[in-house]
Amino acid sequence: MNKKQKLAYCLIIIMIISLVPHFSRGASWNRINKVITVMEQEVISAEDAPELIIDLVDELEVGDLFYLQLSGAKWLDEPYISTLIGAASEASLETKLIGSMLQIKIQGARLERGTSIRIPMALQMVDEISFVEIISNNTAVTSGRYHVATAMNYRGKVSTHQIPTAVKEGEMADLWIEEPFSKAFSKAMNQGKQGVIELQLTHQGFSFDINTSTPQLIGIKGFEGINSGADAIKQIDGQTLEILLPDISQAKYTGGFILSGIKIIGENHNNFQGKLAVKAKGDLIQEAAVEVLEIMDYTVDLEVKSKKVYSGTKQEVQFALVEKVADSLVKERVTYFEFGNGVSLETNTQGKVEVAMNGEVMVCEPIKKGNLVIGFEVQQLPKEASRYDFQVALMIPHGTQGNIELVVEGRSLIKTLTAKVLAVNTPFQVEVEPFEVRIGFKDQVGGKIEIRELAPGEIAQGKTIILQFEESGMKFTKLPQITVTEGDIRLGTPVWQSNRLEIPIVRRSNEASIITISHFTLTADQTIASGNYKLQIGGTGFSELATEQSLDAIWQGDFLKVAEENEVIPTPPPVMVTPIKFTIGKSHYTIGSTNKSMDATPYISNGRTMLPIKYVADAIGIGGECILWHPTTKTVTIKANQTITLQLGSKIMKIDGKTYTMSAPPEAKNGRTFVPVAEITRALAIQTVWESSTKSVIFYIYD
Numbered sequence: 001m002n003k004k005q006k007l008a009y010c011l012i013i014i015m016i017i018s019l020v021p022h023f024s025r026g027a028s029w030n031r032i033n034k035v036i037t038v039m040e041q042e043v044i045s046a047e048d049a050p051e052l053i054i055d056l057v058d059e060l061e062v063g064d065l066f067y068l069q070l071s072g073a074k075w076l077d078e079p080y081i082s083t084l085i086g087a088a089s090e091a092s093l094e095t096k097l098i099g100s101m102l103q104i105k106i107q108g109a110r111l112e113r114g115t116s117i118r119i120p121m122a123l124q125m126v127d128e129i130s131f132v133e134i135i136s137n138n139t140a141v142t143s144g145r146y147h148v149a150t151a152m153n154y155r156g157k158v159s160t161h162q163i164p165t166a167v168k169e170g171e172m173a174d175l176w177i178e179e180p181f182s183k184a185f186s187k188a189m190n191q192g193k194q195g196v197i198e199l200q201l202t203h204q205g206f207s208f209d210i211n212t213s214t215p216q217l218i219g220i221k222g223f224e225g226i227n228s229g230a231d232a233i234k235q236i237d238g239q240t241l242e243i244l245l246p247d248i249s250q251a252k253y254t255g256g257f258i259l260s261g262i263k264i265i266g267e268n269h270n271n272f273q274g275k276l277a278v279k280a281k282g283d284l285i286q287e288a289a290v291e292v293l294e295i296m297d298y299t300v301d302l303e304v305k306s307k308k309v310y311s312g313t314k315q316e317v318q319f320a321l322v323e324k325v326a327d328s329l330v331k332e333r334v335t336y337f338e339f340g341n342g343v344s345l346e347t348n349t350q351g352k353v354e355v356a357m358n359g360e361v362m363v364c365e366p367i368k369k370g371n372l373v374i375g376f377e378v379q380q381l382p383k384e385a386s387r388y389d390f391q392v393a394l395m396i397p398h399g400t401q402g403n404i405e406l407v408v409e410g411r412s413l414i415k416t417l418t419a420k421v422l423a424v425n426t427p428f429q430v431e432v433e434p435f436e437v438r439i440g441f442k443d444q445v446g447g448k449i450e451i452r453e454l455a456p457g458e459i460a461q462g463k464t465i466i467l468q469f470e471e472s473g474m475k476f477t478k479l480p481q482i483t484v485t486e487g488d489i490r491l492g493t494p495v496w497q498s499n500r501l502e503i504p505i506v507r508r509s510n511e512a513s514i515i516t517i518s519h520f521t522l523t524a525d526q527t528i529a530s531g532n533y534k535l536q537i538g539g540t541g542f543s544e545l546a547t548e549q550s551l552d553a554i555w556q557g558d559f560l561k562v563a564e565e566n567e568v569i570p571t572p573p574p575v576m577v578t579p580i581k582f583t584i585g586k587s588h589y590t591i592g593s594t595n596k597s598m599d600a601t602p603y604i605s606n607g608r609t610m611l612p613i614k615y616v617a618d619a620i621g622i623g624g625e626c627i628l629w630h631p632t633t634k635t636v637t638i639k640a641n642q643t644i645t646l647q648l649g650s651k652i653m654k655i656d657g658k659t660y661t662m663s664a665p666p667e668a669k670n671g672r673t674f675v676p677v678a679e680i681t682r683a684l685a686i687q688t689v690w691e692s693s694t695k696s697v698i699f700y701i702y703d
Helices: 001-019 184-190 613-618 677-683
Strands: 027-031 036-039 051-056 064-070 074-075 083-085 092-098 101-107 117-122 124-125 129-135 144-152 157-159 176-179 196-199 206-211 216-221 233-237 240-244 254-260 263-266 274-282 286-296 302-303 307-310 313-323 336-340 353-357 360-369 372-378 389-395 402-409 417-425 428-433 435-436 439-453 464-469 475-476 479-485 493-497 501-509 514-524 531-538 554-564 579-583 588-591 596-599 604-607 608-612 629-632 635-639 643-647 652-655 656-663 667-669 672-676 687-691 696-702
Touching: 001 389, 027 144, 036 184, 051 129, 064 074, 101 117, 124 144, 144 196, 157 286, 196 206, 254 302, 263 286, 263 677, 302 402, 302 417, 307 313, 313 402, 336 360, 353 372, 360 677, 389 417, 435 439, 435 514, 439 475, 501 514, 579 613, 588 613, 596 613, 608 613, 613 635, 613 672, 652 677, 672 677, 677 687
Parallel strands: 036 144, 307 417, 435 554
Antiparallel strands: 027 051, 051 117, 064 101, 064 129, 074 124, 083 117, 092 101, 129 144, 157 176, 176 254, 196 240, 196 274, 206 263, 216 254, 233 240, 274 286, 302 313, 313 389, 336 372, 336 402, 353 360, 353 389, 360 372, 402 417, 428 439, 439 514, 464 501, 464 531, 475 514, 479 514, 493 501, 531 554, 579 588, 579 696, 588 596, 604 608, 608 672, 629 635, 635 643, 643 652, 652 656, 667 672, 687 696
16 A cells, blocks of 8 residues: 555545544533423523533533523523532532623532533523523533523413304303413513403494303313302493403413303394404403304204215215204204105115114104105104204115205294205116017027226126016027127126026126127017017116116116018128228238228237227228317317217217217327227227237228
8 A cells, every 4th residue: 555545544534533423522411401481571580490401421620611601581690509410519610690601610629420510591581582502612511502481472362162153142152261371370460460351242232141141260271270250250331341360379380261151132233143252351361352152043054965976876875954043943843854866765664764863763754755765754853952963875776867955844944955965977888779670580680788887896796787678579599699898897607587688797897897798689479569679777786776676777778679560671781891900010001902001000008909090090981081180179080970079188989979988098199199999990880800810900891
């Protein structure tokens, strides 16, 4: 190692050592034993003052000097008697004021490590906060700055916690009179301040009445147990009271009083409605106007916890009748609660409705509309309460859409109350292509049903989808084709039960799914009557309310049409099929055997094949003039046999104004708009096949 390297090594060692804190000389642990709150400009004697405690980690030699500097306060001109704990008996401290600093000198014997020095902070406050700073003067005392005291105005505050209501007169709110810090009130009274608080009503149409009430002053917090009755409250005139605070000189901690039982009566208030206030003033409090009573007409509120739900469910609803003014409810009279929009309530074996009110179940008479129980009636409300919280279960069948309102009326109320309790949406979308058949033909094939979940997991696992066909005498000779065309719901083996098709749900979806049921095969013999026959789609897979007797259908309507005997259903002519192929990663597509160039290439995104919409349209014969791009809204409109609208980033597709939810939104890439192949081909009624060996999508166009 050369000299330069040795020098650099030494410098590094010195730097590391300099960064390590050490206490070989000049070290102590310092703290203030308490931080106190006092009055502005208050003098803190040594007896009441916080102590600065210095615990030595190293020794102080005889003659060592260190200093204490105050900020926000000034030292008192009196001897500073300090305490030494753990020092030799001959050791002592000499304190001396030098200007604004207190000098401390070690005398008699040195102070060993472990000695504790305790110095009272006797001072007079000058600012709001005072600090003491230790100036080490190169001794074994660590420098530092410590908070000693905070000065506050002695005036307390008057407040209320809750404002009661009344029609013409009533008991005003409890007044809370609280001191700002310990002994603030007693210190102020020792300086000649009066312990009297004056209350004055600010509205001329009302007055105090302490003769027919039981006013009292109750001590709280540090004043607990210091109470006064009506003798501490004096009425000066109709609108003025004086409150005399009791003796609190012995109280050690911050406290206050609650003034209660003061009645306010109405005189010539001219049907006043609003909040009454009192002006509170006195030596010990901050002057303030405090609202103490709200005068209002008889009022009952209907409070509701409204929520959004799906149809086909059973929902607990919560609501409350609340008296805003005492006696607003005539509790001995009947109250009716009625729900609208086709929902119903469950009944027990006796046909009654069980309702929870204020946490207890009560049995009520039902209100019926036809066969539905749409509400209940309460014969009498408990007199001791002013709030009545209700909870009841509502059954929301499929077909319910929009808001569910609760109407409350009856002789117990001044007026009818109405509120929205639920907002109902449907979790499914169903599209049906009806099936037309002719009498006397076997194994006729047709019809298509598409069931779309609008959110994952809405079709229940372990339950059943049921297609219930109207009795007709027609015979289904094969199971239809049942496929999951989108999503990951898993279906079990379907079963025909006469005119009823049952499809079990093996696993619910994690991705919103589409179930397609098509190619119904049936035979209609000569005994079948012509006309339309209905279908219901429902079951426990869709609805908590479904039973064997009631499917709670998510869709119902005409599905089978049997033609008149002389009615001819034309047979479709033979068709020619031209295949169109788009291949992942290829910049061309083929129509039959002809290649067509593209300036975009298909790709796979999140498991979905994405195709450029322009070239899909070109391939099936939709001209460029029929594809419109709207740059402001980033919307593509395709005008074919029907108008299709797509928007970048949105899963919503509109076909002739009707809204459908796609599995994925269109994407923009290299200046072209790409769409999921399954969505656009469904919209354009194109049959597709996935050719896995070439990673190609093949369209079939019928000529």
